[in-house]
Amino acid sequence: RRLYDRWRRTLLFNEQYKNFTGRSYLSNFGDSPRKPPSHFMWRADYFGQEHWVTTKETHFDRLPPIEDLEPVLASGEARILKESQPRILQEYRVKDQKYMNMTLKVLSVAPRVFEIPNFLSETEVAHILQLAGNITLRESTTGDVGTDSSKRSSGIEKKTKTRTSFNSWVPREKSPIIDAIYRRAADLTRIDESLLRSRSK
Numbered sequence: 001r002r003l004y005d006r007w008r009r010t011l012l013f014n015e016q017y018k019n020f021t022g023r024s025y026l027s028n029f030g031d032s033p034r035k036p037p038s039h040f041m042w043r044a045d046y047f048g049q050e051h052w053v054t055t056k057e058t059h060f061d062r063l064p065p066i067e068d069l070e071p072v073l074a075s076g077e078a079r080i081l082k083e084s085q086p087r088i089l090q091e092y093r094v095k096d097q098k099y100m101n102m103t104l105k106v107l108s109v110a111p112r113v114f115e116i117p118n119f120l121s122e123t124e125v126a127h128i129l130q131l132a133g134n135i136t137l138r139e140s141t142t143g144d145v146g147t148d149s150s151k152r153s154s155g156i157e158k159k160t161k162t163r164t165s166f167n168s169w170v171p172r173e174k175s176p177i178i179d180a181i182y183r184r185a186a187d188l189t190r191i192d193e194s195l196l197r198s199r200s201k
Contacts, residue, residue, distance in 0.1 A: 022110070040190040042104055042114065049106040056083075057184035058093045058100040060177055072173040079197065081183070088176045094121075102188055116188065122180065127177050128133035128170060137166040172197060 009180060018024055042051050063069070072079075087093065094100075104114040121129075172182045186193035 009193065011108070039195075041112070041161050042189075044106045044109045044112040046109065047106055051104040053102045053104070053185035053188050053190075054099045055102060055184050056087055056099060057180050057187060058087070058097045059118075060089070060092050060123045060180070061094050061121060061129075062092050062123055063127060064089050064092045064176075069175045072176060072179050079194070088180055100184075102184075104188070106193050119188070121186070124177060124181060127175070128181075131178070132168065132172055135168045135170065137168050140165045 014024060043049070081087070102116060102119065104116055107113040107115050170178055172179055182196050183193045186196055
């Protein structure tokens with residue numbers, strides 16, 4: 001009876017919360033409140049709000065020779081680039097550009113949606129498309145979104161009738177250019193770039 005009463009109070013609060021905020025309390029917190037985000041998140045307080053970030057991972061403006069585009073084989077500490085070190089394949093990037101400015105513009109507050117103009121150069125887009133052309137598309141899956149936290153953390157995926165798209169992934173280690181784009185994304189989101197690698201890499 002105690003658990004039933006607790007759940008009834010949760011449902012009643014969810015109605016009040018949704019009427020006030022337009023969002024469901026249950027989808028964000030449920031019966032057991034989630035922990036707050038452990039990583040930095042850019043604020044999205046109003047439409048058009050802007051944030052500015054700089055990165056040393058400047059645009060590639062031309063492709064290196066094919067022999068320089070082999071998959072990245074280094075792992076662990078060998079992948080770390082110090083601030084004082086030159087960027088990977090620096091000679092194929094925009095000349096005399098030490099830093100690149102990035103702007104995040106808020107398009108939606110909830111959920112948070114940002115526009116990031118010129119995040120990729122035309123050369124980088126063409127490189128990604130060329131790599132993706134050799135990767136097989138697979139039917140999209142969803143994670144287990146049930147209430148059982150042990151299932152959520154187990155990495156279980158399933159196909160659903162409501163998600164009908166196809167997708168694939170271009171691994172970070174596929175080429176030095178893809179690796180550099182991941183590093184740029186890490187600077188943009190203020191996350192340690194090592195967190196965007198497989199644990200074994």
